[in-house]
Structure formats: structure tokens, C-alpha cells
Amino acid sequence: MTHEREITEPVDLCRPDGRLNPAAVGWSRRPLHRSHLRGWGRAKRWEHWGVVTPTHVLGLVASSLDYAGVQSLYLLDRRTRRETVAEAVVPFARGTEFPPVSGAGRIRARGGGLTIGIDQGVDGSTVRATAPGVEVDLVVPLPPGHESLGVVVPWSTRRFQYTVKDVGRPVRGSIRIDGTDHPVGADSFAVLDHGRGKWPYAVRWNWAAGCGPGRAIQLGGKWTDGTGSTENAVFVDGRLHKIGADLTWRYDRSDWLRPWRITGDRVDVTFHPFHERVARTNLLVLAGETHQCFGHFTGWAATDDGERVDLDGLTGWAEEARNRW
16 A cells, blocks of 8 residues: 555645655645646656547547657547547657646647647636547536546656546537547546656556446556555546555456456456557657557446445546557
């Protein structure tokens, strides 16, 4: 078990010299960290919105890795399993714009025929994107009292990451594919991964997120192990229950569509994939490989008071990513 401190007041992620502010290490129920990263070469900034509807899965990534911006749109038709992918690598992340606080301000990224525009306010966010054959126009409201998980992961005073995992947000709007509108609304949900930090060159992580009516699960691993911080939580009716334990992930790297097992203190989850997405990048200094599986969850996770929350039927994803960046 970890012994993480809950942060309840706004705090700067970095000290004036650019190193990690010790007062920023901990977790929060809403975005409170101001991420004014300093220096160049290891700073990473990104916004990743994942949206699941009864008919489609959408992934949007706007990022700046200092020496490159890596932008992407991924769309899966759940009925036909057709994948639509638009990607762009922009030297020195030209044209990108990121605010210092999650949930406030605007994000802009473009390149290779792909444009991403996200506007954030106190009532929620609008998410828009265009790519060849695809137009995305979504509103993601922020319900009163809705909580998200913010965590600072400290590898050292020079290497650290602030992440916000906002799971189970309602979403409405449309996704237009080759001129045909696909409405987004009932039985749909959105997940935000907001990241700001200074990373080691080589890293590996696991991430799983699943949502259903009144319940959601957020689980991570490998990249946080041994740091004293975790990004694990179960959400009940929008209320966050932090799980302060490193978890064990078991899955078959020779067959990603076999069930995954994620277990640990207060967590016993099986993930059942129905589709695998593979993303690979190899630009010499920048390289990565991600296996992201979409599917359904079974099992349980326990709240702060020990109640076991039934996770059967939650929909979402589990992934392994390996990056040199």
C-alpha cells in the first residue's frame, strides 16, 4: 500500500528552477496542479480523449514532445471492425497550444490534414477534430460534483509526471464519417488522459479504463511501480475512491485478445477484449509500440469503506505501451 497525500488546494507542479515541487506530490479529486514546465528536451504535454459509443470507439491525441508533436485520430466501427486512422508528426510541435491547468483553456494541434481543437471551461469541454473523411463535433459536460483522479508520479526531482484521468464523463454530439452522421449520446461516455511532465527516455506502462451506468474503473501499472504513487481508483456515481496499491497485470503478449487479469489490494478484475489496435512509431530517436484492446470488464473493486463494486459489463480498454521518446 502507498501512503499518498490528498491535495486540496491549487499548487505549482514545478519549482522556479524547473524541478519537481515536493508540495505537488500527491493526488486530488479535481485538477489543482499548475503545470508550468521549464526547459526543453524531456518535457511532454498531451491531451487524450477516448470516446465509446454503442457503434464506435474514438481516440484523439494532441501532444507536444518538445522535438516533435505527435497528433492522431483513431476511429473503430464496432460493427464492421473497420479502423480509420489519421496521424501526423510535426517537427518541434509547431502549431500546438496547451494550457497549464486541466479543464481550463484551449488545446490546438494540427498537421498532415488532421486538426484538433479542444475548448475547456467550468461547465465542460467541446472536442472537435477533422481528418480526411471524418468530422468530430462533441460536447463533454462536467456534471456537478463529478470527480477525477489527479496524480503526481515522482521518479526524481528532474523526472516526474502529472496525470489527470477523468473517467466516465457524459458526451453528446456527432461523428461524421464519409458524409454520414453518427449521433453520440445515449449509452456513450468519454475519458480524458491529461499529461504534463518530464519523462525518462525509455518507459513502459499499462492503462485500463472502463465505464458503465453509475460506475467506472481506472487502473494503471508499471510506470508508477515503486514510486509511492498510483493511478488506481473506482468511481461510484461520480465519487472517487482512491486505491493506493501497485497492481499485478497478467496478459499474453503473443495473443492480446486473450483475457487480461488485473489484481491487487481492493481490485480483482478480468478484461475480455473484442478488438486489438496496434500503433507503432519508429523515427529513430522517437519510437513506440502500443497494443490497445477494447472490450468488457468483469470482477470488482472496493470503495474506501470496503464495499465491493460490481464491474461486470463495463466497457472500455486495456493497453500496454512501450516508448522511447
